Amino acid sequence: MGGHVVVGIEGGVATVTLANEQEQNRLTQAMLEQLLSFCAEMRSNPAVHVVIVTGAGSEVFSTGLLTPQLKADLGKEGVMDLVRLANRVFDAIEELPQIVVTAVNGIVRAGAVELMLACDMRIAADHCRLSMPEARWGCFPGAGAPVRLPVLIGGPRALDLICTGREIDARTMERMGIVERLVEGGNLHSEVRAFADVLASNGPAALRGAKQIARIRQRPGFEEARALSDRLRHEFEWSADADEGIEAHLAGRRPVFTGR
Numbered sequence: 001m002g003g004h005v006v007v008g009i010e011g012g013v014a015t016v017t018l019a020n021e022q023e024q025n026r027l028t029q030a031m032l033e034q035l036l037s038f039c040a041e042m043r044s045n046p047a048v049h050v051v052i053v054t055g056a057g058s059e060v061f062s063t064g065l066l067t068p069q070l071k072a073d074l075g076k077e078g079v080m081d082l083v084r085l086a087n088r089v090f091d092a093i094e095e096l097p098q099i100v101v102t103a104v105n106g107i108v109r110a111g112a113v114e115l116m117l118a119c120d121m122r123i124a125a126d127h128c129r130l131s132m133p134e135a136r137w138g139c140f141p142g143a144g145a146p147v148r149l150p151v152l153i154g155g156p157r158a159l160d161l162i163c164t165g166r167e168i169d170a171r172t173m174e175r176m177g178i179v180e181r182l183v184e185g186g187n188l189h190s191e192v193r194a195f196a197d198v199l200a201s202n203g204p205a206a207l208r209g210a211k212q213i214a215r216i217r218q219r220p221g222f223e224e225a226r227a228l229s230d231r232l233r234h235e236f237e238w239s240a241d242a243d244e245g246i247e248a249h250l251a252g253r254r255p256v257f258t259g260r
């Protein structure tokens with residue numbers, strides 16, 4: 001399918017734009033592979049100190065990886081291949097030596113929330129809205145949200161958002177601590193760029209060292225939780241509830257889940 005990742009580098013700052021507007025910046029397999037290649041290049045690039053991740057346009061950051069229709073089209077193995085690739089990409093983003101800032105320019109949904117969570121800081125336009133609707137499809141986010149979100153906002157709040165699938169506005173995102181700052185939509189990119197320039201003007205060793213220490217501090221339990229997430233997500237794809245979630249959505253009816 002369409003879409004690509006646009007990269008621009010200027011003054012020690014790399015800007016990565018998800019450019020798939022015809023599909024609301026959905027992360028396709030090709031785009032995930034491009035992001036993985038970008039991360040490989042950045043790991044050995046001493047001239048870039050800050051990375052900005054954003055979406056094309058002004059209304060949608062990204063709607064994530066999967067929809068019920070796409071799940072039906074891909075089949076179970078195809079879904080798991082895409083989820084595993086996304087996990088590799090988001091882990092690679094998290095492990096970049098550079099500071100990674102997300103400029104959340106609009107709606108952020110499902111797997112795109114997990115991309116955002118893999119970044120170090122998040123600055124959002126004041127018209128943003130966030131949701132993880134996977135529970136309504138009978139599953140849970142499989143690319144890191146149950147692992148990373150509790151660290152950021154606490155377990156109860158994370159479970160609230162993941163298990164209800166409800167949508168929240170930008171003010172609630174800020175109040176919960178999902179984003180560090182809100183910006184008027186038309187000023188988002190200029191303000192994030194100015195912030196990135198401030199970071200990039202400081203000592204590279206300070207930025208990279210501080211990030212490395214902070215990440216190591218958060219590491220205990222991460223790998224075990226990720227392994228459990230991968231195992232449970234794989235088991236779910238072959239469950240009756242997985243099939244029911246897709247069938248109900250495509251038929252326009254309320255799903256009847258049995259836990260099997």
